[in-house]
Amino acid sequence: MDARFTDEQDEIRRTLRDLLDKRCGPQELRAAVDTPAGHDRALWTALAGHLGLPGLALPETCGGAGGTVTELALACEETGRALAPTPLLATAVLAAPLLLALGTGAQRAGLLPRIASGDLTAALAVPGPALATALALTGHDRRGQWAGGGRAGGVQARRAEGGWQVYGQVDQVLDGHSAELLVVAAHTGGFARSRVLLFLVRGDAPGLTRVRQTALDATRPQGRIQLRDTPAELLGDEAADALAALARLGDTAAACLAAEAVGAAARVLERTVEYVGQREQFGRPVGSFQAVKHRLADAYVQVQAARSAAYYAAWAAAAPAPGAETAGALALAQALEALRRAAAEGIQLHGGIGFTWEHEAHLYFKRAAGDELLFGPVHRLRAQAADAAHVFEEAGT
Numbered sequence: 001m002d003a004r005f006t007d008e009q010d011e012i013r014r015t016l017r018d019l020l021d022k023r024c025g026p027q028e029l030r031a032a033v034d035t036p037a038g039h040d041r042a043l044w045t046a047l048a049g050h051l052g053l054p055g056l057a058l059p060e061t062c063g064g065a066g067g068t069v070t071e072l073a074l075a076c077e078e079t080g081r082a083l084a085p086t087p088l089l090a091t092a093v094l095a096a097p098l099l100l101a102l103g104t105g106a107q108r109a110g111l112l113p114r115i116a117s118g119d120l121t122a123a124l125a126v127p128g129p130a131l132a133t134a135l136a137l138t139g140h141d142r143r144g145q146w147a148g149g150g151r152a153g154g155v156q157a158r159r160a161e162g163g164w165q166v167y168g169q170v171d172q173v174l175d176g177h178s179a180e181l182l183v184v185a186a187h188t189g190g191f192a193r194s195r196v197l198l199f200l201v202r203g204d205a206p207g208l209t210r211v212r213q214t215a216l217d218a219t220r221p222q223g224r225i226q227l228r229d230t231p232a233e234l235l236g237d238e239a240a241d242a243l244a245a246l247a248r249l250g251d252t253a254a255a256c257l258a259a260e261a262v263g264a265a266a267r268v269l270e271r272t273v274e275y276v277g278q279r280e281q282f283g284r285p286v287g288s289f290q291a292v293k294h295r296l297a298d299a300y301v302q303v304q305a306a307r308s309a310a311y312y313a314a315w316a317a318a319a320p321a322p323g324a325e326t327a328g329a330l331a332l333a334q335a336l337e338a339l340r341r342a343a344a345e346g347i348q349l350h351g352g353i354g355f356t357w358e359h360e361a362h363l364y365f366k367r368a369a370g371d372e373l374l375f376g377p378v379h380r381l382r383a384q385a386a387d388a389a390h391v392f393e394e395a396g397t
Contacts (some may be wrong), residue, residue: 005074013074016051020082026360029219032085037178038212038221039085047086048118054092055116058100063113069252073259073314080260081267083219083363087121090175093256094249095122095183098198101245102236107200111181123179125170125201125225127154127186131374134185135250137329138380155227157186157199164188165207166199166232170225172374177212177223179203183235184227185242198242199232206230217370219363251317254328257375258310261335261368265303265342268364272296272346279351292349299342306331306338326385333381340368 005013023043032040047053057072058064065071072092079088096115099108099122114120124131132138155168166186176182182201187194201208207230213222235242273296276287286292313331316324343365347354354361372378386392 009071009074012051012056012071013078016047016053016075016078017081019046019051020078020084024082024084029083029085029360029363033218033221036212038175038218039087039178043084044086044121045118047088048116052116053088054096054118055112056092058096058112058116062100062108063116065116068318069255070311070314070318072252073256073310076256077259077263077310080263080367083264083360083367085219085221087123087175087179089220089256089260090123090179091115091121093253094124094174095179095181097249097252098124098183098235098245101248102198102240102242104236107233107235111200120181121175121179122181122183123173123175123223125155125173125176125182125184127168127170129172131172132376132380134246135253135375136247136384137250137254137332137375138377138384155184155186157188157197157232160229160231164199164232164234165229166201166227167229168227170227171222172213173223173225174374175221175223176225177210177221182208182225184225184232185246186232196242197238197240198235198245200235201227201230201232205232215370216373217363217366219367220370220374251313251320251325251328254332254375255310255313255317257371258306258313258328258331258335261332261339261371262303262307262310264364264367265306265335265339268339268346268361269296269299269303269342271361272342272349276349286349295345295349299338299345302338302341306335309334326388329381329385329388332375333378333385336368336372336376336378336381339364340372343368 023046028040052065053075055064056067056075057069060066079086096112099111111120115122126134155166155170157164157166166184180203184199184201185196186199188197189195207228209226210223213224215222276292277285279286309331313327316327346361347365350359350361353359
């Protein structure tokens with residue numbers, strides 16, 4: 001593989017970083033997370049209108065830029081660096097690929113150009129705390145039991161006059177309280193022949209109730225949605241294999257999340273290095289002490305290793321190759337560990353100010369902890385990758 005970035009990819013990173021440096025500082029970030037939506041709508045309009053960010057990995061025929069997962073991951077690295085409060089992850093990483101993979105011609109033509117332009121935001125609603133399982137990152141449930149088992153709980157779908165209706169509740173939906181379109185995983189077919197299908201629910205559909213949840217990571221807003229015989233449209237047709245599509249989506253999501261975590265880890269580490277070079281203790285900069293140098297050097301090596309893993313995972317997701325199916329989960333595990341360590345070192349080495357609410361160091365630590373709760377934990381990501389690679393199987397079995 002050629003590990004060098006193209007001129008276009010370098011330009012994406014450079015332009016996006018310049019824009020975020022100007023419009024997504026600490027004050028703008030805090031103001032955005034305190035809004036009902038939890039993100040900066042003006043910033044999202046700029047990212048979509050000027051840079052085409054939500055359509056970066058969508059084909060040109062759907063109004064996108066025709067890029068790959070690699071370009072999307074590079075964009076996520078920059079938004080992660082700034083903890084940018086945008087619906088990029090929910091819309092472009094989790095929802096749009098499902099619409100592209102399973103949608104009918106009419107659905108793709110009607111929805112994807114609006115997503116690419118930034119006019120439409122979307123969210124993936126997976127019942128229960130099972131998003132990582134649904135994406136086959138921490139397990140692979142071929143029957144879709146995470147969606148409610150087909151008898152009770154989760155979300156159920158049934159045919160109704162003129163279409164479908166869905167009933168149930170989903171917690172922890174990324175941007176679920178504000179997205180204009182929901183992609184809902186639901187059981188249908190009764191208990192005996194239960195299967196999981198994906199349905200489209202409009203944000204203003206009757207019977208839909210949504211409320212923003214209090215989340216550990218305020219920069220990653222979540223919502224609870226309640227569906228009471230809500231009209232829904234089947235995504236694609238009944239022959240579509242929703243579980244397989246969700247599992248394939250896991251590779252893309254893991255690569256983008258890993259790149260995002262690497263961007264956040266690199267930024268908090270940069271700020272920490274800058275601070276210890278200025279803060280003095282015993283008449284000399286804190287950063288001049290050997291113990292501090294060693295800790296920061298170890299964190300730097302971990303971040304760089306995680307960056308390499310994230311880039312490889314993005315390349316593998318864009319151009320699948322034999323043996324690369326575990327790259328996403330492993331890269332995500334490595335990146336989350338790097339972010340957690342860099343954020344923890346940042347809080348401690350900033351001294352007393354690092355523990356205050358006013359300083360943004362805790363936001364990076366909460367991003368690491370929040371992502372691990374949603375998409376991990378790290379040991380399960382690695383265990384699933386080991387199982388997929390048959391690491392612990394005896395020869396001949």
